[in-house]
Amino acid sequence: MTTAISLFTRDLRVHDNPVLHHAARAANVVPLFVLDEAVLSGAFGSPNRVSFLLDSLADLNRSLESRGGRLVIRRGDPVAEVCQLVSETGAEEVHVARDVSGYAQKREDRLRLELSARHCVLHVHEAVITTQPPGAVVPSGNDHFAVFTPYFRRWCEQQTRAVLPAPDVLRVPEVQGRPLPGRRALCDGEVSPRVLRGGESEGRERMREWSAATVCEYVHAHDDLAADATSRLSPYLHFGCVSSTELVVNAGPSEGEQAFVRQLAWRDFHHQVLAARPASSERDYRTRHDQWREDPGALHAWQRGSTGYPIVDAGMRQLQAEGWMHNRARLITASFLTKTLYLDWRLGAAHFLDLLVDGDIANNNLNWQWVAGTGTDTRPNRVLNPVRQAGRYDPGGDYVRFHVPELADLPTEQLLDPDRLQPTERRRRGYPAPIVDLAEARERFMSARGRG
Known part of the structure; x- marks a missing residue:
């Protein structure tokens, strides 16, 4: 009886999630999220994002439970925790979404090396966090586009993968996990008073309301500060609570909807730049030799x-x-x-x-x-x-x-x-x-x- 691990990272949803969709084909699946000490102790571990993350994990667990499964929470180094779970369950394969930061790329390399030594196959799925994966839209003679407009023209010509349904039933073997901690167990500081609530359920409701009511006005109103006519879906896209692919596939031909699709393409554009130039997260992509002031x-x-x-x-x-x-x-x-x-x-x-x-x-x-x-x-x-x-x-x-x-x-x-x-x-x-x-x-x- 085959067992697969679905390693959630920035894809905290059950709808249109290639990672969970393909892992769920195995007889048993272990939906896993690792509270990564290296990430939580760095810039990511801010009160607002940790609060949103915990909301999203709790919502994901409810969605998995409604399908007969549950979310297994571990804490520590994700590579070590995945390998430990492989040993505990005899899992033959691990599924994960590709991500583009230098840290994510190194994590993927480490996973592949450690799992290979354990005769476990790593499946890395594209177009989970973005609509078009980095490297799919490239100019001749280069590994990425450095200007958005020609990138967008080529992006529009690319075929978009099909939207995947949420699994109906999940079979999760008996494995140990941790209870979801409170926010203060993960980071200090106060949450902003009007921060959005996280989770796929919240994100999909916002997505439905946006698509039904506001998006057609987006082309005219998106820069109007007082109108507040943007989708506010960016946190849900960042955590993968909603799928950019689903938003693109379901977008209609109106000016507002196509203007919104263009903004989703900007996300993909920056991801393909970072994938090709990981150092640009901290170093000038094109230096102007600035001598910045200190004030x-x-x-x-x-x-x-x-x-x-x-x-x-x-x-x-x-x-x-x-x-x-x-x-x-x-x-x-x-x-x-x-x-x-x-x-x-x-x-x-x-x-x-x-x-x-x-x-x-x-x-x-x-x-x-x-x-x-x-x-x-x-x-x-x-x-x-x-x-x-x-x-x-x-x-x-x-x-x-x-x-x-x-x-x-x-x-x-x-x-x-x-x-x-x-x-x-x-x-x-x-x-x-x-x-x-x-x-x-x-x-x-x-x-x-x-x-x-």
Whole structure:
């Protein structure tokens, strides 16, 4: 009687999961998740993400139980725990999703080596975390695309795999696991007060509501900060609670749906860059030879949402409160840090990773490089003026009013342009003066990049 191990990593779902689908073909299957000490003790182990992870694992276990199975929880090194489980169960095969970070690639290599010595076959499944696997869409003469537009054209031409059903019944042998721990057993710190609840059930409900009601307006409203008309599916995509393949396959022909598909392709684009260049998680993809400033005071003001620029502060406070930030606000706040303050993008990426539920190395760090001009942006020296961005994407000031409540009753023009807010009024409201002059900051940046 054959036994297979389905090793969950960032694919915490039963619907459209090639890993579980193929492992479940064996007579017995062991659904396994390992609480990886190396990951939990690093940047991943933040309160928001750990909270979302535990929600997702509890929901996954309920889904498996409804099919006669259960989730086996172990804690430690995933390679050692998988090998131990192979010894306990006599499993002939292990199934896992391919991932792209340097750590994930090394984990896969170690698994293959250790399982081979035990005469156990490792099956690595593609297109589980992304729609198109890294390496499937490549230009001639290179191992990845460095510019999104030609990548997207080729991406659209690729065949997408079929959406797989959830298994009806699972047969899990008697093996020992751990109870799911509480969050404080895994990490210290407080969870953001309005953080989303994790899990496939939550993600699929959000996916249904988004597809039924909002997505058709996406092309017109996705940059409107106050409208909040994005899907908010990014945390569920990051943890694999919903399938990007299912979203793409089910997307219709409307402008909104196709604009949303384009955003899913951006996820794949960054994953294929990181798969080919793992060092770009920390090193400049394209160096501009920046001599970044050191200014702890300015960094702290940016982190806590006290720069004196309301649109920037609103974005940073949304991040603190929700563990999430609107994509347009991410662009504005990242440009302000890297180009207006001229501080290292790695400082911003680390702060985002500390709070974002959807924070992963591919999308977070490579998007930060894109904004900083050290990544794949074809206009590396563009600077987003926060006053102009506010006027364009929050023209009524409602986004700022919600996230910067001390300014909520101000006239709109004062919310959009901090120069219109008098010093006495600032002091009365406890709101800081701008920490930098925009014109001087732009000149400093352009000079530093050799364009002044």
